[in-house]
Amino acid sequence: MIKISLPDNSVMEFEEGVTGLEIAQAISSGLAKEVLAISVDDEVWDLHRPINKDAKIKLHKWNDEEGKHAFWHSSAHLMAEALEKLYPGIKFGIGPSIEYGFYYDVDPGGWTITDAELPAIEKKMKELASQKQEYVREEVTKKRALEYYRKKGDEYKVELIKELEDGTISFYKNGDFTDLCRGPHLPHTGYIKAIKLLSVAGAYWRGDENSKQLTRIYGITFPKQKMLDEYLKMLEEAKKRDHRKLGKELELFAFSQKVGQGLPLWLPKGAQLRERLENFLKKIQKEYGYNQVISPHIGQKELYVTSGHYEKYGHDSFQPINTPAEGEEFLLKPMNCPHHCEIFKHFQFSYKDLPVRYAEFGTVYRYEQSGELHGLTRVRGFTQDDAHIFCRPDQLKEEFIKVIDIILKIFRALQFENYTVQVSLRDPERKEDYIGSDENWEKSEKAILEAVKEKELEINVEYGEAAFYGPKLDFMVKDVLNRKWQLGTIQVDYNLPERFDLEYVGADNQKHRPVMIHRAPFGSMERFVAVLIEHTAGKFPLWLTPEQIVVLPISDKFNDYAKNVSNFLNNYDIRSIVDLRNEKVGKKIRDNELKKIPYLLIVGEKEVESEQVSIRRQGVGDKGAMPLKEFKDYIINEINEQLDFINQ
């Protein structure tokens, strides 16, 4: 007999060789129906795998990550089996589960798999799923594993196996399909009831641009059809909040083929929104002792040679602008730091003057690869809410923390709750990709980690995500389709001060090198607005939204009163417009609801006589009538409450 300890610390006794499924069955038959995988001493196992010694276990259902992982990973194998049946000779790369669903990278050989083929693959999968094929685990030697895939002619699996250690290799078989796999898997394919293949994409083998590009098929599965229906519906709903769609509908921004790819045009309402955000940040920065500066949109090539950016990015960027003068070359500014360094150099600073903080809404241009452009989140011309802080080494931590405070303040003000904080460090294996001494890198990384610790931020550490001149603290936010975007960023930099030979005079009357912090709380105005649109579904907070109020006269007899109402409000800096169209009020309500204007004021005979307005809150409905003067106070009060919250 062996002892099995459960998460609640109770212990059950079983015969040696008991399986997870049998344990679940012993607890309750309901549990046995729901369980998908089992953790045995913190390793996730199949439910069929015999347990031969005392162990601590945890049973995983759908709601556990481990349960979903087993489910989706098994689904990837099921898809592979279907693919092998439909496309004989197809070769397989890797096929993992992901946050939502799974994919498999395949080399279809002579076949081309497109979206049009997905329904047929799905159908095959359903057919195989209903056969309740067992997922059978088999431990194999490296030699046998290599033999199997060499014979099969699958060079991708051979490559993977070569890197594995003998004695740790297992195969899983479902139906006629055998895969190199660590597991765990479901007991059989019958668990998979609802299947949807979502898309086909290209993906480089092992993520290397120079390797062959495989075909990646994304899919998702569920134990119940209803769950799939709900998921697909959720996806549809999310697409309605896509900033590209709403940006067009709400007339915030546009693109023009003639102007150029990735070069956004801010329409009046979008420009207004952005300006308000900029002013909001400017005010905060003023409080934190920043000075606004302005630098030109181009700079001599030499400037970027000095900074090191030219060497790193010059080749793949917008190419130098030539002038009538022989040999003279300018670059469109791809970042603001070198300019700010030159501003710093203009002065002679003493240690008493530091920190010096230069802020600029600086528009920069980067030649992003065409396939990477994406709405406002990835563009070729964008405005960073940039600033550079030049400080003494002993001020670094304090300054860094102050920047974290600004970012957190902004996120809180705009109610960004679902962000993650990422410490982006060098790839320790590829130090040659970065400039600067190891010593400086270590100092920078230490500064960030200390600041983060002091602020008690929960962080993820990502290696290889640093900028080439220094490590970063990045604030990541997801869009409606769960894609991660970097918004706020803070970077410690010992390198540029050296390259630009920046100095201040210390208390010892000697020259010293300042440390530089690069930071952008929004990241870029474009990306921030994009994510803001998706988070709010276009319903911006009252203080921020371009149009706060629309006045709807019931017929043109009341147009003058409506105009008076609007003018009255505008005199108090409340942003209102009037809908004077010759339409029924129902129509005006509908159209303005869709424009997501927060307050709709309906005025007719009653309101004219009593100097009132009837209030309708967007998305909520009729709120009754109120004297105009009272409404004015009501709105001002609501806006002030929001601003007070922000300024706390």
Added chain:
RNA sequence: GCCGAUGUAGCUCAGUUGGUCUAGAGCAGCUGAUUUGUAAUCAGCAGGCCGUGGGUUCGAAUCCCUCCAUCGGCUCCA
């Protein structure tokens, strides 16, 4: 940049196997009627080189190729 898909009025979309397609609809726009009470009043008008360039064909929005743009990924992101 790479793989796959898509591209028809300002917007959302029809357009069957190439043949009254001289390309349609709804919304938006304009004109007129209507004077309206909480999510679409009616009628009329106007609006398109069917992304671009080339080809196949008696005939192309429809088939083929080039380029451009967009979408989903990959790679990249100072």
